[in-house]
Amino acid sequence: MGIFHQDVIQLEEAGLYRQLKELRSQTGPKVIVDGKKLLMLASNDYLGYCSHPAIKQAAQKALHTWGAGSGSSRLISGNTAIFRDLEKKIAQLKGTEDALVFSTGYMANMGLLTAVAEKGDVIYSDALNHASIIDGCRLSRAQVEIFPHRDTDALETLLEKGKQFRRRFIITDGVFSMDGDLAPLPRLTELATAYSAQLIVDDAHGTGVLGSHGGGTAQHFALEGQVDIIMGTMGKALG
Numbered sequence: 001m002g003i004f005h006q007d008v009i010q011l012e013e014a015g016l017y018r019q020l021k022e023l024r025s026q027t028g029p030k031v032i033v034d035g036k037k038l039l040m041l042a043s044n045d046y047l048g049y050c051s052h053p054a055i056k057q058a059a060q061k062a063l064h065t066w067g068a069g070s071g072s073s074r075l076i077s078g079n080t081a082i083f084r085d086l087e088k089k090i091a092q093l094k095g096t097e098d099a100l101v102f103s104t105g106y107m108a109n110m111g112l113l114t115a116v117a118e119k120g121d122v123i124y125s126d127a128l129n130h131a132s133i134i135d136g137c138r139l140s141r142a143q144v145e146i147f148p149h150r151d152t153d154a155l156e157t158l159l160e161k162g163k164q165f166r167r168r169f170i171i172t173d174g175v176f177s178m179d180g181d182l183a184p185l186p187r188l189t190e191l192a193t194a195y196s197a198q199l200i201v202d203d204a205h206g207t208g209v210l211g212s213h214g215g216g217t218a219q220h221f222a223l224e225g226q227v228d229i230i231m232g233t234m235g236k237a238l239g
């Protein structure tokens with residue numbers, strides 16, 4: 001391990017050294033790990049869709065139609081119609097103008113924030129936002145202002161003081177996964193409008209759970225069309 005040997009020892013002593021578990025079976029309620037049959041409580045496959053016959057059949061059909069890969073990035077020659085079909089369905093579910101699929105939810109936040117915010121802009125971020133938002137903020141080169149969790153009064157004070165920035169963004173989780181509470185979305189939309197800020201909601205834990213049709217946090221508060229950008233994931237409720 002060379003120069004990292006002592007670091008690894010410290011991680012092991014702190015109980016923070018993680019190792020990959022090797023599954024020898026498909027995902028399901030019970031899996032085989034290290035030759036033992038175990039009850040799976042760590043998966044997002046809540047409804048058993050990973051092994052559902054209809055979904056496996058659809059995947060086989062897609063493999064037969066589209067092959068095993070796109071052959072290149074979407075920007076070059078990999079933008080097959082199946083991607084756009086998926087994105088249209090997502091936009092319909094979320095009630096948005098359009099959608100764009102990333103490889104993971106983490107990469108979606110990273111790509112989103114580095115694309116829309118840059119030097120001269122400011123991002124107002126809830127103190128309990130997900131780590132992917134925090135990393136995206138850091139890489140964006142915009143100034144980052146953290147407001148206390150769900151404290152819209154503190155956020156308004158920051159907005160009042162930040163009129164010198166070129167563009168302003170407010171970003172929050174829709175459902176905060178560690179606490180299970182909701183963002184005060186009605187008030188956040190009011191502040192975004194009043195202070196000409198763009199509102200971004202990470203709805204990874206709201207999609208498929210909240211709203212009359214599973215559309216998420218904005219639908220839950222009857223605010224469809226009033227959130228500028230919504231991030232989601234197919235690894236939670238849709239998993």
